[in-house]
Amino acid sequence: MSYDYGEKYGPHTWVLRFPNAGGTKQSPINLNTMTMRMDDSLSPINIDLTGLQKQILHVKDHNFSVEVKGNAVLSGGPLTSEYKLAQFHLHWGSGNNWGSEHMINGVSCPSELHCVFINTKYGTMETAVTYSDGLSVVGIFFQLGKSSNNALKRLCAQLKSTKKGESKEIQPMLDLATLFPNDLSRYYTYSGSLTTPPCNECVTWIVLDEPVVMSVDQLETLREMHANCVSCGNTDNFRPICPVGSRSVRCSFRV
Structure with a gap:
């Protein structure tokens, strides 16, 4: 079934075709630092990129993803x-003050990167999405600056x-380390x-506090993906904020 971010098939209609969208543990959320709990037991995350073997770009109507092979x-x-x-992908907006999916204290960034990881005990994406601990997604905020991000460039x-609908292998591979901030010890996490x-x-969210810089030109390139997508609506491809409910955010x- 199709979906997009426009009027006809946008987020306000998803629950009609995808019942999970009406659940009580939906994402994204507003990360309210006044109500969350600091947890001293949370150690820095570790991301080991040495086992990467291949990256494949898939371009869709309203977004793209980069499929990753290897470990x-x-x-x-x-x-x-x-x-x-x-895989990893980005969300962005038509203005420079919105576009990220998560917010911190009601404030958005112009873009947010999602790196999607599968729990190794489940093996495949199809199996993992049926378990509450099946996936972990690392969210990274992008702010606008004068310098370009090397991997994004x-x-x-x-x-x-x-072109839309095409896939191609990225050679040589992108240096994914430049997509991550230096500080992997400061983050927010929730189910x-x-x-x-x-x-x-099915996601354990880890949203990093430190943003990464992208240039205005790089953001404009993302927005241009929508030029021939009549149904997408502006260039916004982010889901609105969902209720936190009774969840613990640490x-x-x-x-």
Whole structure:
């Protein structure tokens, strides 16, 4: 079943076709530092990218993803298992003051990167999304600055030369380390869902506090993906904030 971010098939309609979207543990959320709990037991996360073997760009109507082959492993932090990187993608907005899916105290960033990791004890994405601990997604905020992000620079060049519906291998591979901030010890974590249909509640979210810088030109390249997508609506491809409800949101540092 199709979905997008426009009027006809946008987020307000998802629950009609994807019942999970009406659950009580949906994402994204507003990360309210006044109500969350600092947890001293939360160690820094560890991301080992040395096992990467291949990256494949898939361009869709309203977004893109980069499928990852090999063993790039996430561990530590709130996780009790190892998780393997499956893909990453970005969300963005039509204005410079919104576009990220998560907010911190009601404030958005222009873009948010999601790195999707599969719990190694489940093996496949299809199996993992049926378990509450099946996935972990690392969310990284992007802020606008004068400098370009090295990995995004090459990714944007690939996007410009790839048509919607096409896939291509990225060679040489992107240096994913430049997509992550230096500080992996400061983050927010909670139990949530995929932010796109089918919106399964299978995600341990780890949203990093330190943002990464992207240039205005790089953000404009992302926005241009919508130029021929009539139904997408502006260039916004983020889901609105969902209720936190009774969930516990923890942070690894004193706010």
